[in-house]
Amino acid sequence: MLDDYAEQIALNGTRLGRPESPALEGAASKAIENAFRELIEHRYFYQKVTVDLTDMDAAIKESVKQAKIELARSIGPVERLPTPATPKRLEELRREVGARRWRLATRNLGDNPSTAKIHRIARTGAQPIGTDVNDMNLHFYLPAVRLQCASRCKGSRTFTALPSSHDSEFDSPYPRKLPAGTEQVFAAVYRCDMCREAISTILIRRVGLRLHLCGFAPRREPLPVKSLPEGLVPILNDAEQAVAEGDLYGGFYHLRTMLEHYLKTRLAIPITQQIRGDDLVENYYEALETGIKGILPSLTTAWEKLSTWLHTRTGEAEDYQKQRDDISKHIEVIVALGAGAFAKPSLSQPDAKSAA
Structure with a gap:
């Protein structure tokens, strides 16, 4: 099952010493990416999407199961086995995802090959040893999305997120902890893959596991309904x-x-x-x-x-x-x-x- 999240696991890099990781990071990262796609493609201003962590629960259960098997193979029967993936434990891990800081990344590494390596290194970054798990970064990719190209294409096209979407967070008031979870604001910059001229910047607010669509610049063109006269x-x-x-x-x-x-x-x-x-x-x-x-x-x-x-x-x-x-x-x-x-x-x- 971890193969389904290999790209996301590689992006997160950091390994926590527990049986639920890196399954949690991989599956949660993928779920966040899917939620961003749903929000950008299909939602209106100020509508919300909740990140669906159902697949994360399944991945964690499988990861804990495999950890028990590997432990038994290496040292034989032991009294202290990995924490079982009980409903209570899964709920704790869901709250953890809502509390951790999310760091966006883009699959696009820029138009200049000489700076691609810099972008690749800058999108991860390490954290000090001993950082509390709720303060650990959770990296995710901004998804490719279908939007209406108002430039040369004049139709529905695939838009890809650009590296300029990344926030250095220097002197930023975000992220900040709220009772409902960590609050962040993302400004995702997208460009049409076909004409490479149309650019949209999308403002998204995150609180815990909830995403709010707050803005499009320039304003989003509606997708045509071909069946209508x-x-x-x-x-x-x-x-x-x-x-x-x-x-x-x-x-x-x-x-x-x-x-x-x-x-x-x-x-x-x-x-x-x-x-x-x-x-x-x-x-x-x-x-x-x-x-x-x-x-x-x-x-x-x-x-x-x-x-x-x-x-x-x-x-x-x-x-x-x-x-x-x-x-x-x-x-x-x-x-x-x-x-x-x-x-x-x-x-x-x-x-x-x-x-x-």
């Missing part, structure tokens, strides 16, 4: 940007506006014509073929929920994502079915740029 994409982009920048209720408004535009176009109703939302949805469902109504995500539910959250100023970013995905899936299926989706043929061929 061309005329709806700008409205969805407005919704995505609003939620990404912390304006959740603006996101609800734009998403409901997109739904209104889709429904009116399908029903051949002028956008400027006044009509109650529930009547609009009801008229749309009357036009659908009976056989497909029950298998599609409900636009009735989407309209009702978006209206409720908008007017009561409730709801979460996850609620927005759920309704966005349901509406997009509904439209995608309708577009794929074409004329077969509607009982009234006149509704199956709306303007190509606006709704199909």
Whole structure:
């Protein structure tokens, strides 16, 4: 199992004299990397991700088991065996990961070969003998991520973290100990692998095992939804940007506006014509073929929920994502079915740029 974390174990270097290491360092480092990827690729501003240490628990159990076997082979049966990986012990080790200082590293060592060795050495570093385990550095790699390249590529591309992401920590107020765990702030600098021109700097705050997405510079471009008709994409982009920048209720408004535009176009109703939302949805469902109504995500539910959250100023970013995905899936299926989706043929061929 340790082979799964060989890269992370090599990065951490320091070996603690206990059976749980280096499995803990390797698996925890990988889990932190995965959490950063989830946060950067899929989360909005001020959303949080908790580092999932499930695989670390499994790696520690296997490491302790192997330590017992090796000890028995070398000196025979002994009274003092390695500490078993009990639930209590695993919880202690989870708290340790939340308390230790995390040091980022990048697989990219710079564009200048002459300085690559310097970057490789600088990203690790030793600590004094006798350093408390909760003060030991835990090194992790910043992951490669998929982002929208706003430069020459104009599409979704792989971005790689640059060595400039590393913080020397000279005169920095971080890391600092809080009741919930160690607090740190990371400024990760990413560059598009394809054009090597687009650069994004991402601000992430860490407290214990929790990561908070705090900023993108320049602002992140939303990934396009290819299944949506061309005329709806700008409205969805407005919704995505609003939620990404912390304006959740603006996101609800734009998403409901997109739904209104889709429904009116399908029903051949002028956008400027006044009509109650529930009547609009009801008229749309009357036009659908009976056989497909029950298998599609409900636009009735989407309209009702978006209206409720908008007017009561409730709801979460996850609620927005759920309704966005349901509406997009509904439209995608309708577009794929074409004329077969509607009982009234006149509704199956709306303007190509606006709704199909």
